[in-house]
Amino acid sequence: MDFGIVELSRLQFAMTAMYHFLFVPLTLGLSIIVAIMETVYVMTNRPIWRQMTKFWATLFGINFVLGVATGLTMEFQFGMNWSYYSHYVGDIFGAPLAIEGLMAFFMEATFVGLMFFGWEKLSPVKHMVVTWLVAIGSNFSALWILIANGWMQNPVGAHFNPLTMRMEMTSFFDVVFNPVAQAKFVHTVSAGYVTAAVFVMGVSSWYMLKGRHFELARRSIAVAAAFGLASALSVVILGDESGYETTHNQKMKLAAMEAMWETEPAPASFTLFGIPDQQDRETKYAIHIPWVMGLIGTRSLTEQITGIDELVKGSEERIRNGIVAYDDLLKIREAKGDVSADVEKQFNENVGDLGYAYLLKRYVDDPRQATDAQIKMAADDTVPTVWPIFWSFRLMVALGFSFIALMVYFFVVSNWKGMQYPRWALRLAVIVIPAPWIAAELGWFTAEFGRQPWTVDGVLPTALSVSHLSVGDLLFTLLGFVAFYTVLFVIEMGLMIKYIKKGPYQDVEVTQEWLQRHDDRLSGRDGNAPVTMPAE
Amino acid sequence: MILYELIPLDVLRVIWWLLLGVLLIGFALTDGFDMGVGALLPFVGKTDSERRVAINTVGPVWEGNQVWFILGGGAIFAAWPPLYAVSFSGFYLAMFLVLAALILRPVGFKYRSKRDSAAWRNGWDWALFVGGAVPALIFGVAVGNVLQGVPFEFNDMLMPLYPGNFIMKLLGLLNPYALLAGVVSLSMLMMHGAAWLSVKTEGAVKVRATEIGSVAGMVAFVAYILAGIWLAFGITGYHITSVVPDNGPSNPLFSTVEHSGSWMQAYADRPWIAIAPILGLAGIAMAVRGLRAGREVSTLLWSKLGIFGVISSVGLTMFPFILPSSKMPDASLTVWDASSSHQTLFIMLVCALIFMPLILAYTAWVYKVLWGKVTVEDVERDSHTVY
Numbered sequence: 008m009d010f011g012i013v014e015l016s017r018l019q020f021a022m023t024a025m026y027h028f029l030f031v032p033l034t035l036g037l038s039i040i041v042a043i044m045e046t047v048y049v050m051t052n053r054p055i056w057r058q059m060t061k062f063w064a065t066l067f068g069i070n071f072v073l074g075v076a077t078g079l080t081m082e083f084q085f086g087m088n089w090s091y092y093s094h095y096v097g098d099i100f101g102a103p104l105a106i107e108g109l110m111a112f113f114m115e116a117t118f119v120g121l122m123f124f125g126w127e128k129l130s131p132v133k134h135m136v137v138t139w140l141v142a143i144g145s146n147f148s149a150l151w152i153l154i155a156n157g158w159m160q161n162p163v164g165a166h167f168n169p170l171t172m173r174m175e176m177t178s179f180f181d182v183v184f185n186p187v188a189q190a191k192f193v194h195t196v197s198a199g200y201v202t203a204a205v206f207v208m209g210v211s212s213w214y215m216l217k218g219r220h221f222e223l224a225r226r227s228i229a230v231a232a233a234f235g236l237a238s239a240l241s242v243v244i245l246g247d248e249s250g251y252e253t254t255h256n257q258k259m260k261l262a263a264m265e266a267m268w269e270t271e272p273a274p275a276s277f278t279l280f281g282i283p284d285q286q287d288r289e290t291k292y293a294i295h296i297p298w299v300m301g302l303i304g305t306r307s308l309t310e311q312i313t314g315i316d317e318l319v320k321g322s323e324e325r326i327r328n329g330i331v332a333y334d335d336l337l338k339i340r341e342a343k344g345d346v347s348a349d350v351e352k353q354f355n356e357n358v359g360d361l362g363y364a365y366l367l368k369r370y371v372d373d374p375r376q377a378t379d380a381q382i383k384m385a386a387d388d389t390v391p392t393v394w395p396i397f398w399s400f401r402l403m404v405a406l407g408f409s410f411i412a413l414m415v416y417f418f419v420v421s422n423w424k425g426m427q428y429p430r431w432a433l434r435l436a437v438i439v440i441p442a443p444w445i446a447a448e449l450g451w452f453t454a455e456f457g458r459q460p461w462t463v464d465g466v467l468p469t470a471l472s473v474s475h476l477s478v479g480d481l482l483f484t485l486l487g488f489v490a491f492y493t494v495l496f497v498i499e500m501g502l503m504i505k506y507i508k509k510g511p512y513q514d515v516e517v518t519q520e521w522l523q524r525h526d527d528r529l530s531g532r533d534g535n536a537p538v539t540m541p542a543e
Numbered sequence: 544m545i546l547y548e549l550i551p552l553d554v555l556r557v558i559w560w561l562l563l564g565v566l567l568i569g570f571a572l573t574d575g576f577d578m579g580v581g582a583l584l585p586f587v588g589k590t591d592s593e594r595r596v597a598i599n600t601v602g603p604v605w606e607g608n609q610v611w612f613i614l615g616g617g618a619i620f621a622a623w624p625p626l627y628a629v630s631f632s633g634f635y636l637a638m639f640l641v642l643a644a645l646i647l648r649p650v651g652f653k654y655r656s657k658r659d660s661a662a663w664r665n666g667w668d669w670a671l672f673v674g675g676a677v678p679a680l681i682f683g684v685a686v687g688n689v690l691q692g693v694p695f696e697f698n699d700m701l702m703p704l705y706p707g708n709f710i711m712k713l714l715g716l717l718n719p720y721a722l723l724a725g726v727v728s729l730s731m732l733m734m735h736g737a738a739w740l741s742v743k744t745e746g747a748v749k750v751r752a753t754e755i756g757s758v759a760g761m762v763a764f765v766a767y768i769l770a771g772i773w774l775a776f777g778i779t780g781y782h783i784t785s786v787v788p789d790n791g792p793s794n795p796l797f798s799t800v801e802h803s804g805s806w807m808q809a810y811a812d813r814p815w816i817a818i819a820p821i822l823g824l825a826g827i828a829m830a831v832r833g834l835r836a837g838r839e840v841s842t843l844l845w846s847k848l849g850i851f852g853v854i855s856s857v858g859l860t861m862f863p864f865i866l867p868s869s870k871m872p873d874a875s876l877t878v879w880d881a882s883s884s885h886q887t888l889f890i891m892l893v894c895a896l897i898f899m900p901l902i903l904a905y906t907a908w909v910y911k912v913l914w915g916k917v918t919v920e921d922v923e924r925d926s927h928t929v930y
Binding site: 080100 | 602603604605606607609610613614616617618619620621622624625627628629630631632635636638639642643645646648649650652653654657658699700701702703704705710792793794797883884886887890891894895898899902905906909912913
């Protein structure tokens with residue numbers, strides 16, 4: 008096994024996936040914000056809301072297209088770079104990807120053209136429905152992708168078939184309603200909504216600071232603050248942790264996130280700060296807050312969170328069981344399934360640990376020949392590198408809480424303080440625009456780096472999942488992606504900034520005229536009595 | 544769940560083989576004209592407005608069309624995991640080139656008219672040309688290689704392996720027969736793009752499109768016949784020599800395969816499949832006539848029929864093979880040993896039966912809403928909302 012290939016494949020996947028996720032969160036959230044704005048337009052028939060819809064939809068479009076383009080890479084990369092993975096779990100993992108195409112992506116992509124080209128060809132209500140279908144399609148997309156990803160974290164509803172040498176589905180229901188997947192879905196789309204809300208608030212604040220497009224900006228902030236507040240609460244409260252107790256490796260990830268080397272009596276304390284030391288298995292300079300971790304991790308005061316050392320001992324035992332399963336597997340394959348009931352029974356008892364035997368393939372070709380020292384090393388491999396997970400998780404959580412604070416503030420000012428935003432708040436809103444992206448990337452990093460050394464938790468090690476490629480292949484495509492994606496990113500940012508600077512450019516006259524009339528009506532200049540309570 | 548046993552495994556396998564064909568053909572019929580228009584772009588539009596006309600004929604629909612391709616990838620993953628694993632990694636660099644070209648396309652459509660500079664627009668015109676022509680060519684090259692067999696093998700853990708270094712692997716794909724197949728697919732999709740443009744445009748763009756399209760159609764016609772003759776006399780076929788395990792586990796190594804004889808044996812065994820190449824040739828010929836006579840909708844329909852015939856002729860000729868291996872014939876993937884499990888195939892079929900009709904219905908509605916010609920006046924009047 009060539010370690011270079013594994014590292015390069017991981018690097019390429021991480022890079023292309025994280026790049027893809029620069030565009031996805033904004034698509035998820037902005038599609039809904041645009042649909043909300045258009046709904047207000049259809050209900051009130053006020054041109055300002057149509058202008059807002061079209062303006063934010065333009066920015067949505069610039070972002071959306073790169074999400075689609077880079078999503079192509081994701082769909083193909085499993086087969087291109089992870090061919091053994093694709094063979095080994097395609098029977099389960101492929102299904103949600105295909106359903107995503109059938110149910111969600113087709114809808115989103117078919118209607119997005121009409122969303123931009125259909126203003127003249129559709130009635131307002133029909134156009135609004137089209138916009139909603141795009142938003143719903145994108146969000147359903149996320150659901151199926153996260154069902155696929157959730158299965159990698161918690162592989163339920165499947166069993167190993169020795170004759171086809173792969174995992175096969177036993178319960179579609181279990182795969183779809185995998186608790187890890189459901190938690191991930193809520194967490195991820197909420198994060199997307201926060202991203203879009205921060206983006207809309209930031210851009211609108213910039214307009215306010217510049218004294219431009221005030222009417223568009225204040226209405227946009229009102230929508231974004233309300234939508235963003237609900238989402239920011241949802242991200243944190245309905246966090247991603249509910250599934251961390253389900254499997255051995257999810258427990259390992261939780262322990263790594265907390266740098267919890269030894270099992271503590273329940274409820275465990277939360278390490279606010281510390282420098283994890285993988286070598287000595289301790290966290291230096293740690294500042295603990297009692298009880299909090301137990302509450303976050305288990306939602307109880309009595310359940311324990313298992314520490315890393317204890318989990319490694321468990322891994323060692325599972326490796327030994329896995330070797331038994333591996334031995335039986337060879338017998339079954341040799342006889343094409345025609346083996347004695349005893350062998351079959353023993354195999355079925357241990358097959359759940361077969362993946363652990365594969366961990367030995369890094370050290371020895373035939374896991375049955377492994378020495379005790381090698382088993383020990385393989386067991387140690389089940390601990391991911393702790394400090395990056397520990398820190399990325401903390402940073403993400405801190406950002407998450409700061410979004411709640413930001414949204415609460417803007418929500419209060421927009422609803423009860425007459426939308427009189429102080430300049431410092433507007434500046435802050437502009438500055439934090441990149442923050443939700445950082446938080447989202449950190450979140451993915453925590454989840455996926457924390458899953459190591461597995462691609463599918465406990466079933467298939469990452470090192471075994473790769474394609475039989477050469478270093479030359481990988482360097483070529485890796486450099487190709489870096490160059491290509493960098494150019495695209497520069498172009499995208501350039502266009503985004505250009506169109507933000509340009510501001511709303513559609514329906515300018517009709518909106519201006521309406522605003523004038525609206526203003527006259529409110530102030531009584533149109534001859535009627537002044538309206539004391541503005542309608543919006 | 545016992546429900547899935549309602550349909551026997553071998554029947555499901557054939558259904559999914561057909562659905563694979565439906566997806567590939569659906570992709571070629573819809574996204575095919577997008578790629579054709581891309582490949583025709585530098586030739587049909589001499590001015591910026593004319594090029595924008597061509598781009599805007601596909602502007603609102605290419606995104607949905609492209610999903611046929613993405614769904615094709617997803618469906619192969621779900622229903623034919625070994626095929627997905629072997630082909631995507633075996634054609635690694637070719638897939639990367641397709642990917643790069645296909646990424647250029649959405650970006651080109653969306654970003655081209657977002658700035659006024661001529662250099663910017665010129666650059667994206669080339670991106671759209673590459674994004675249309677390169678995949679159209681490579682898909683044919685891939686089919687040409689599949690017909691000859693691809694050098695892969697499995698180890699005892701069913702891990703797919705391929706010999707050779709990466710440059711040689713890429714160059715090995717560009718053999719004469721594969722290039723001929725590439726000519727078939729590129730010229731056929733250019734003809735299809737021209738047929739689309741003749742429906743959706745008028746004036747100079749339409750005239751140029753029909754002229755180039757009819758030449759492309761004739762090239763496709765001749766190249767397809769040549770490829771057929773070459774296949775009959777110059778390419779060795781594959782056949783299964785062991786008992787055919789219709790309902791067996793999906794393990795390619797459980798059957799034995801011989802690399803000998805001719806693919807054309809299929810036409811002796813199942814004479815009715817000759818209808819596919821006949822439809823292919825008839826469709827292309829009628830599309831060329833239609834282009835020359837200036838007929839619009841009927842030309843597009845003939846062109847679709849031609850593409851349908853050509854693609855299905857490949858599948859029917861190879862049946863039950865999907866991806867034969869030249870290195871280790873026993874490793875060849877066939878309909879009987881490269882599918883998902885019984886349950887997965889069944890569930891995916893249920894999903895397809897629910898969603899495919901919906902997809903076809905709303906796609907048809909979108910095309911209906913967008914029906915009508917795109918003119919130079921349209922794009923010049925509205926320089927913001929259109930591409």
